[in-house]
Amino acid sequence: MSKWSGVLPRMAITQRSTLLLFALAWLGVCSSFTVIKxxxxxxxxxxxxxxxxxxxxxxxxxxQIRMYETSKWVSTTITGLDYQAATEEAFMKLFEYIEGENDQHVKIPMTVPVINRIQPGLGPVCASNFTVSFFVPFKFQSNTPKPTKKELFINTLGQEKVYVRVYHGFTNQTNFPKEAADLGDVLNSTQTYDKSYYYTAGYDSPFVSHDRHNEIWFIATDK
Structure with a gap:
């Protein structure tokens, strides 16, 4: 019997359990969405x-070209090779924060987008840094609950000029680098941006299968 015969089924169960927890977290979010008028x-x-x-x-x-206002986000950074795994791990930590694991012990409404700041590794087998963030709702922007877990932090994004590309479907390890490359291709030589990192931005839960809205963000340096 192969030494992997018992390991592989356990690995599959673990992966399914992780995906189930991720889906249940989104289901909980969807059922408790607060529409803030x-x-x-x-x-x-x-x-x-x-x-x-x-x-x-x-x-x-x-x-598109957008000018974003200064805003606060709650963030966590995962280092790894796999975009999806890093996003799922980070999402669960951030979800616990909005469910009450903060210094004010308050539940915080879900917001969009969920952004992922990707700082690519130096080579194809080098780990990347994935910083996943939830936007802090407007009612908490001035008095933001602090995370109680040390791996989470409040992150302020300043007023920024952003180059944006919209794409659809599910974001995966293959399509978001292509969309980022396509955005770089359509910008002209005067439209400069920070090439050390970029963002994906997702606006839909995993349960939405049609008309999904995703974006690539480049932070402009030609202010």
Whole structure:
């Protein structure tokens, strides 16, 4: 009998359990979504949830230019090779924070998007840093509950000019690098941006299979 005969089924069970927990977390979020009318976004892809404010400067089928206001996010960083695994691990930690694991012991409404700051490794087999963040709702922007777990932190994103590419379907290890490359290809030589990292932004739960809205963000350096 192969030494892997018992290990592989256990690995499969562990992977299924992780995915189930991730799905249940989203299900809990969906069932407890609070629609905030005061300050909630009217943008269709924000689903009437709080999402960061921006002014659109340019819009085409290839890309958009947005000016984002300063905002607070709760974040955690995972180092690894797999985008999906890192996102799931980070999401669960952030979900516990909004469920009450914070210094104010308050439940915090879910927001969109869930962003993932990707700082690629130096080579194809080198680990990348994935910093996953939830936007802090407007009612908590000035008095933000502090995380009680040391691996979570409150992160302030300053006023930024952002190049944005919209894409659809489920984000996976293959398509988001291609979408990022496509965004880089359509920008001209005067449209410069920080090439050391970029963001994915997701606006839908795993239960949404149609009309999914995802984005790639490049932070402009040509202010």
């Amino acid at each position: 005061d300050g909630a976004s009217s943008l269709y892809f924000c689903k009437e949830l709080d999402c960061p404010k921006f002014e659109e400067k340019y819009n085409s089928t290839a890309y």
